[in-house]
Amino acid sequence: MRRILVVAMAVVLPLVAGGCGEKPTVTVYKQGKYQGKPDTQPWDNERFKGDKVAWEKAVKARNLGQNEYERVIAH
Amino acid sequence: MARMKFLADAERCIECNGCVTACKQEHEIPWGVNRRRVVTLNDGTPGEKSISVACMHCSDAPCMAVCPVDVFYKTSEGIVLHDKDLCIGCGYCFYACPFGAPQFPQDGAFGLRGKMDKCTFCAGGPEPDFSDAEFKKYGRNRIAEGKLPACAEMCSTKALLGGDGDVIADIYRRRVTTRGKGSEVWGWGTAYGRPEKPPAQPGAKS
Numbered sequence: 001m002r003r004i005l006v007v008a009m010a011v012v013l014p015l016v017a018g019g020c021g022e023k024p025t026v027t028v029y030k031q032g033k034y035q036g037k038p039d040t041q042p043w044d045n046e047r048f049k050g051d052k053v054a055w056e057k058a059v060k061a062r063n064l065g066q067n068e069y070e071r072v073i074a075h
Numbered sequence: 076m077a078r079m080k081f082l083a084d085a086e087r088c089i090e091c092n093g094c095v096t097a098c099k100q101e102h103e104i105p106w107g108v109n110r111r112r113v114v115t116l117n118d119g120t121p122g123e124k125s126i127s128v129a130c131m132h133c134s135d136a137p138c139m140a141v142c143p144v145d146v147f148y149k150t151s152e153g154i155v156l157h158d159k160d161l162c163i164g165c166g167y168c169f170y171a172c173p174f175g176a177p178q179f180p181q182d183g184a185f186g187l188r189g190k191m192d193k194c195t196f197c198a199g200g201p202e203p204d205f206s207d208a209e210f211k212k213y214g215r216n217r218i219a220e221g222k223l224p225a226c227a228e229m230c231s232t233k234a235l236l237g238g239d240g241d242v243i244a245d246i247y248r249r250r251v252t253t254r255g256k257g258s259e260v261w262g263w264g265t266a267y268g269r270p271e272k273p274p275a276q277p278g279a280k281s
């Protein structure tokens with residue numbers, strides 16, 4: 001009887017102690033690989049003809065045009 | 076080229092919905108789909124604040140992480156785009172997005188939940204630039220035209236800035252340090268008139 005009790009305790013105790021363990025519960029998202037069609041660069045078209053510098057210049061001018069402090073002073 | 080970002084200035088937004096209208100008009104977006112919308116906090120009470128919300132093109136986008144069919148990709152400018160041909164309309168991206176950006180048309184091939192539609196930063200999609208297919212699926216590709224998103228360029232008070240993150244952060248920083256508060260705010264005098272001079276006191280020397 002005592003032996004059964006010891007064996008039962010030996011089985012149950014690790015399980016009970018295991019329940020007290022702390023595991024990280026934060027989900028780690030793993031991004032998949034894009035499965036769709038490949039896209040081109042915004043300067044690879046008939047308008048900019050692959051001229052990245054010209055495209056960047058055009059976008060930069062638009063970017064800076066949003067600063068009305070500069071725009072008002074300029075005019 | 077740095078990452079493209081939107082920046083909404085709640086101090087300037089006057090809730091005109093010009094950005095929403097510009098987006099709708101530019102891309103011919105159908106009823107029920109709002110790629111951009113204006114959210115007002117404490118609506119109707121003095122001091123209410125409004126901001127314009129759309130896809131924020133997150134650097135670590137949750138929609139990309141949860142998509143079961145991996146339709147999302149990020150351009151070299153940091154714009155989050157997706158391939159509608161592969162989208163199954165499951166709506167996971169909608170649950171994951173903290174801004175409620177993904178929209179689902181209600182009359183598409185999938186019945187009540189069509190293929191996901193969202194702000195493209197006016198950069199189109201994986202179809203050939205300026206093609207009919209690109210316009211039909213994703214709207215106009217202003218980025219390939221060397222322009223910025225229509226919503227930001229249309230904003231009358233420049234509350235919504237869009238473009239290179241470094242540049243618009245500089246603009247905003249200067250704005251915050253310059254504008255002050257209340258009647259010192261830039262444009263206050265134009266909008267509400269300059270404060271009148273106090274009437275001269277009788278008998279006072281001028």
